Amino acid sequence: MQVTLQVVVTGLAAGGVYGLVAIGFSLAFRLTGTIYLAFGDLIGLGVFTTLLVAAGTGPVTQTNVPVGRFVLGAVLGVLVCVVVAAGGYLLVVEPFLARGSTLGWAGGTLALAFGIHALLDSVFPRPAYVFPDPIPFRRVGESGFVTVAGATVQVRALYVAAVALFLALVVAWIVDRTRVGRGLQAIAADPEGARVVGVPATWLVPLAFGLAGGVAALAAITAAPSAPVSVETGTLLGVKGLAAALVVRFGSPLLAFAAGAALGLVEAAIANVHVAGAQLGPAYSTVIPLALVLLVLALWPPREALEAIE
Amino acid sequence: MSAVGGALGRTARAFRDVGREVRIDWSPLAWLVVAALVVAALVPIVLPSSVGTDGLADTGYLALAAVGLGFAVGIGGIPSLAQGAFVGVGAITAAHAVDAGTPALAAALLGAALAAVGGLVVGLGLARLRPVYVVAATWLATWLFSVALGAFPSLSGGARGLVVAPESILGLTPTPTMHYELALALVALAVLGHHMLARSSFGLSLRAAAQRPAGAAALGVPIARVRLIAFAGAAAVGGLAGGLSVQLAAVADPQAYDSWLSFKLLVAVLVGGAATTLGPVAGVLALGGLSLAADLLANLTGADQARFGTLLSALLLLVVLTIGSDGIVPALDRLYPRSRAGGVQPLPGVVSQDGAEVDASGLAKRFGGVVALRSFDLTLRGGRVAALIGPNGSGKTTALRLVAGTLGPDAGRVSLNGDDVTEASTADRARRGLVRTLQNDAVFPELTALENAVVGASLRRRHGGAFRALIASPKARDEARLTRARAMAALETVGLEAQADRLAGTLSGAEQRLLMIASALATEPSALLVDEPSAGAGPIELERLAALLGRLRERGLAVLVVEHNLRLVRAIADEVVVLDAGLVLATGTPDDVARNEGVRAAYLGRRQL
Numbered sequence: 001m002q003v004t005l006q007v008v009v010t011g012l013a014a015g016g017v018y019g020l021v022a023i024g025f026s027l028a029f030r031l032t033g034t035i036y037l038a039f040g041d042l043i044g045l046g047v048f049t050t051l052l053v054a055a056g057t058g059p060v061t062q063t064n065v066p067v068g069r070f071v072l073g074a075v076l077g078v079l080v081c082v083v084v085a086a087g088g089y090l091l092v093v094e095p096f097l098a099r100g101s102t103l104g105w106a107g108g109t110l111a112l113a114f115g116i117h118a119l120l121d122s123v124f125p126r127p128a129y130v131f132p133d134p135i136p137f138r139r140v141g142e143s144g145f146v147t148v149a150g151a152t153v154q155v156r157a158l159y160v161a162a163v164a165l166f167l168a169l170v171v172a173w174i175v176d177r178t179r180v181g182r183g184l185q186a187i188a189a190d191p192e193g194a195r196v197v198g199v200p201a202t203w204l205v206p207l208a209f210g211l212a213g214g215v216a217a218l219a220a221i222t223a224a225p226s227a228p229v230s231v232e233t234g235t236l237l238g239v240k241g242l243a244a245a246l247v248v249r250f251g252s253p254l255l256a257f258a259a260g261a262a263l264g265l266v267e268a269a270i271a272n273v274h275v276a277g278a279q280l281g282p283a284y285s286t287v288i289p290l291a292l293v294l295l296v297l298a299l300w301p302p303r304e305a306l307e308a309i310e
Numbered sequence: 311m312s313a314v315g316g317a318l319g320r321t322a323r324a325f326r327d328v329g330r331e332v333r334i335d336w337s338p339l340a341w342l343v344v345a346a347l348v349v350a351a352l353v354p355i356v357l358p359s360s361v362g363t364d365g366l367a368d369t370g371y372l373a374l375a376a377v378g379l380g381f382a383v384g385i386g387g388i389p390s391l392a393q394g395a396f397v398g399v400g401a402i403t404a405a406h407a408v409d410a411g412t413p414a415l416a417a418a419l420l421g422a423a424l425a426a427v428g429g430l431v432v433g434l435g436l437a438r439l440r441p442v443y444v445v446a447a448t449w450l451a452t453w454l455f456s457v458a459l460g461a462f463p464s465l466s467g468g469a470r471g472l473v474v475a476p477e478s479i480l481g482l483t484p485t486p487t488m489h490y491e492l493a494l495a496l497v498a499l500a501v502l503g504h505h506m507l508a509r510s511s512f513g514l515s516l517r518a519a520a521q522r523p524a525g526a527a528a529l530g531v532p533i534a535r536v537r538l539i540a541f542a543g544a545a546a547v548g549g550l551a552g553g554l555s556v557q558l559a560a561v562a563d564p565q566a567y568d569s570w571l572s573f574k575l576l577v578a579v580l581v582g583g584a585a586t587t588l589g590p591v592a593g594v595l596a597l598g599g600l601s602l603a604a605d606l607l608a609n610l611t612g613a614d615q616a617r618f619g620t621l622l623s624a625l626l627l628l629v630v631l632t633i634g635s636d637g638i639v640p641a642l643d644r645l646y647p648r649s650r651a652g653g654v655q656p657l658p659g660v661v662s663q664d665g666a667e668v669d670a671s672g673l674a675k676r677f678g679g680v681v682a683l684r685s686f687d688l689t690l691r692g693g694r695v696a697a698l699i700g701p702n703g704s705g706k707t708t709a710l711r712l713v714a715g716t717l718g719p720d721a722g723r724v725s726l727n728g729d730d731v732t733e734a735s736t737a738d739r740a741r742r743g744l745v746r747t748l749q750n751d752a753v754f755p756e757l758t759a760l761e762n763a764v765v766g767a768s769l770r771r772r773h774g775g776a777f778r779a780l781i782a783s784p785k786a787r788d789e790a791r792l793t794r795a796r797a798m799a800a801l802e803t804v805g806l807e808a809q810a811d812r813l814a815g816t817l818s819g820a821e822q823r824l825l826m827i828a829s830a831l832a833t834e835p836s837a838l839l840v841d842e843p844s845a846g847a848g849p850i851e852l853e854r855l856a857a858l859l860g861r862l863r864e865r866g867l868a869v870l871v872v873e874h875n876l877r878l879v880r881a882i883a884d885e886v887v888v889l890d891a892g893l894v895l896a897t898g899t900p901d902d903v904a905r906n907e908g909v910r911a912a913y914l915g916r917r918q919l
Contacts, residue, residue: 035446095632102389102441107580108631110391110573111624118620125614235569239453246446283461290454297447298435305443309527309716309736 005151007268013157013223015264016164019257020219021241022248023171024212029250030188031205034093034105038112039213040238042085044231045116046217047131047224048124050077055132057123065132074221078214085213086206088112094205113235120231133225135159160223167215168257174211175253184208216241240286243293249302263289324784331787343501343588351494354487364486364558370493371555373594376578377500378547380590383579385508386540387520389441392432392448393548393575395455396425398567400549401556402465405472408557414477414484418553425549429542437534437541452572459564466564474560489558496554497591500547503780505587510779510786511768511793516540518754518765525752528714529829530740530769539776548575570620577627583637585756592638600626655795665692665866666727666743666836673712673722675705682708684892686722690837690868695859697879697900698872700889706872707749707841709889713870714746714839715739726837740769746839747826755815759806759825762814763797766832770796800832801825804858820851827858837868844875856881 021039028036053073054065092108137144137156145152175181183204186194195201220237244259251259271285280288297305354363379393400421407417436447459466466472476484479492507513519526519533526533556562574597582593604618635641668690675683683705690696698706711717713724715736723732726744734742754762771789778786801807804824809817814825823843830838843855852875859882862869873879879886879900886903888895896906903909 029442033442035442035449037445037449092628092631095634099634102445103383103580103584104631106389106391106445107576107627110576111627111631114570114573114620115624115628118617118624121620122614122617239450242446243450246450286457287454287461290450290457294435294447294450294454297439297443301439301443305439307438307440307523307533309524309533 004273005148006153007272008265009153009157009161011265011268012161012261013154013164013226013264014267015261016161016168016257017216017219017223017237017260018240018244018263019260020164020167020171020216021237022244022256022260023168023253024216025242025245026248026250026253026256027175027184027208027212028089028093029245031184031208032089032093032097034097035109035242036085036089036093036209037106037109037238037242038088038092038116039085039216039241040235041113041116041120042081042088042213042234043217043220043237044120044234045084046077046081046213047220047229047234048077048120048231049080050074050221050224051129051131051229052123053077059126059130065134067134070132070134074218077221078217081217082210082214084116086210089206089209093209113238117231117235120234124231126230128228128230131224131229154226156226160219160226163222164219164261165257167219168253171211171215172253172257180204180207236286239290243290246297247293249304320784327784327787328782347494347498351491354490363490367486367490367493367558368555369594369598370490370497371551371558372575372578372597373497373591374493374500375548375551376575376582376590376594377497377504378544378551379575380579380582380584380587381504381507381547382540382544383576384584384586384589385504385513385520386516386537386544387441388436388537388541389445390448390541390544391445391569391572391576392451392455393544394567394569394571394573395452396428396545396548397552397555397571397575398455398459398564399425399428399545400552401562401567402459402472402552402564403549404553405467405474405556405562408474408477409472414479414557417477418550418557421553421556422546422550425552426542426546428549429545430538433538433541433545437537448572449569452569456564456568459567467562468564471564472562474557474562476557476560479557484557486558489554492554496550501587501591506782507776507780508587510776510790511764511771512536512539512776512779514757514761514765515768517757518762521754521756522752525748525754525826525829526765527736528716528740528746528748528752529766529833530737530745531765532737536776543776574623577623581626581630581637583639583641585636586639586643589637589639596626596638597623655798665694665868667691667725668713668744668837668868668870669725670709670713671722673709673719673724675708675712675717675720681892683712685894686712686889686892687894687897688713688870688887690870692836692866692868693863694884695863695869695871695882696885696887697883698870698887698889699874699876699879700895704889705892706889710746710839710841710870710872714744716746740833740835743834743836744839745830745833745835745837747823747830747841747843749841750845753814753817753822753825753829755813757814758811759801759814759817759828760794760797760810762825763800763828763832764793766800766829767793767796767834769833796834797828797832800828803831803861804828805854819846820848823847824854824858831862835867837870838862839870839872841872842874843871844873844878847875852878 021043024039025036028034050073053076054070092112093105096104096108137159140146140155144155146155175184183199186199187201187205191201240263241260244263245256248255248259266289267285270280270288271282353366375393375397379390382388382390403424404417404421407420408414412420432451436444439447478484479488482488515526515531516536519531519536523533578593578597579590580593581596582591583589600622601619604615604622607618608615630637670686670688673683673686686709698709700706708717712719715734719732723730725731726739726742731739731742754765771793773785773789798807798810801810804827806821806824806828809821814822817825827840827843844852847855856878859869859871871883883900885897886900887897888903888909896903896909
């Protein structure tokens, strides 16, 4: 029981971030029919921009950064992410939509991803960086852990999961309840029709890409102090977010978020829970879910994934 | 003894034929390729120092993997982001095999085989998927492979990698120069194979399916199967490249087979020209030049070379994509335009059909709450033209789809020559002689008119599969000739023989419709379903169309035409079926139907037949 609650909280914290990345993939897919393969590295760009502003490129400890500077870094990180996500859409996705060129946007978004990756790699060459933590969670409970119903739970993980859930609700609210969101839904349902009735798709779509990138980056920055980060962290977030979005067929924001959270839970469970007396361990925690996602797609492909032959 | 003599004689004749064909097809470009190959082979011998030879050999193996990917991407239209993983499968397999005492070449072939199996497994999952899902699935597969390598050190050798002891290959010492020459020979073979396959009816079917999947399916192309073969074949070539390059490097570094390798191979293919045979090789050479530039930059700035390489490759791809270029080789091709090989003689009398009997009874279909077709009966006989008419939304096209098998009925049955084919797929019906043309958008725009018809004619091939086309077996070559002759005869039937070498996308709308009929005729159908052939046709074209349909009737085909143009219907139909609101309102000769009170009231009240 103790282990279970701990696993659930850890899983939800990681999964919440996957969920927000999955929301980004879903939005991009539903608006343009493309997969924005640069999402993961974009988030990495946001996280490392924050780190650069807050603590420079040297090694940091979790306590030596003033809160004001961290907030400035986070704001800049999110901003950079918004701008590059929207600009990336205009540069490497939109030109290929009219041409119907899958290779065009796939190659373009990948080039953007690897370009960002190489850039980050040259500024932050170390295999791992400690991310400063603006909130002193260590002082809560027993050095950051509280005991709930006999289970030890990391307070920081609870906080990350809550922030992620809150952000997902905000995105869902924007998509479902606001004018901008209704415009986006119209574009997703019928791009041509939406244009005809006056939905300003020219700037709504890049805005949505920027929003998705910014929100995901904010979640990733919130989660970053929990563990050492590397340039690869963002890329992997992208892969897992895509896997989650694929499982729910690029569905609504809350559905995509739920899929991401579930993926986090499954990973945590695989890493920690004993199955038939044997512990699978962290080696399997990414491999098994990814393999399952591919297997599900292969065996039970959704109707809209199949090529139309009529 | 005489049997051996006969076999030798046949072999000699086959070689003479090949020689003649090669002479006919030989072009200045071919000379250029041969010259480039000779120069490339001499490089390590002429350059005295062995410095950089291993880099050259590695580039050669990279080019080999790229040619494989180029076939899947450029010919097969499969946007694969997983080729690097298949290279990795080959490398890891070969490393373990060499470690277990397998000879070097056998180990590499084992790597290729395992990569092919991997390609089959992944390909089975994605052969039917839309391109955007293929991108997602292959990207995740690449990551699955590299994460798995990281997670299981026993498989990958962990951070140090697997050490591969150098073994002699074919009795030769495995020096970098030897690897380089081997890589060069394999690249040349792969390019040759690519060339053979791309021109074969297998390759044309692949390209047709990539351009217009619906059109290819209507002509009976087994889309999933041809794509699976292309994907697995590309994986095998990648695996071979991996299995050999790992022996050159003497170590299998698991981090060398991550998503970056897949991306690099895709960049090579796209930069060089995905649709061309030499494109992937040109792309790898361009990337090689880029990495030299990156070296230079790194020396100047003191930064890491690998990051500059990545950055420059990403930039190069962005530039090539953004300016809308289709790659280096197509750009060079446009500088030196070549005339296409013409001179295909039609085969008189090959396209001769026996009529079929098609019976549909009680066909019904609803889409959600909307009843598209309530009950539909139809009888087609050889040597007769039936026309299906009715107002918009009366269910004509639904009826056609149900008969052709692109849609499954909720009720009713379809039989062909007495056999129940209600459950048979479109491709299966096409093989049995029931073929339809689509309403629009179904010619393959980037194939010539003749190649369009060849896709149809491929339905009847028996020996022209991928493997036989690859090795250009005498049977495959004979059949290729026959297939082209059949296709030419079909073009002649519709009067497009003069346009045989033009790209289908450049033909007029009316010509494209005729071409669609020609491709369908090339499948040698006994029953032909034609959807709206007159759309967009002027008076002259209408006359041509009426004459064509008359010729098909004379040949004994059973023809069903879905038409709006009542003048055309009256001119050619032996029998008219009138649909209204999903029900057959009347059936009879054009005159009968014109006199029918119910038809007049429901449909013709506004017009005079």
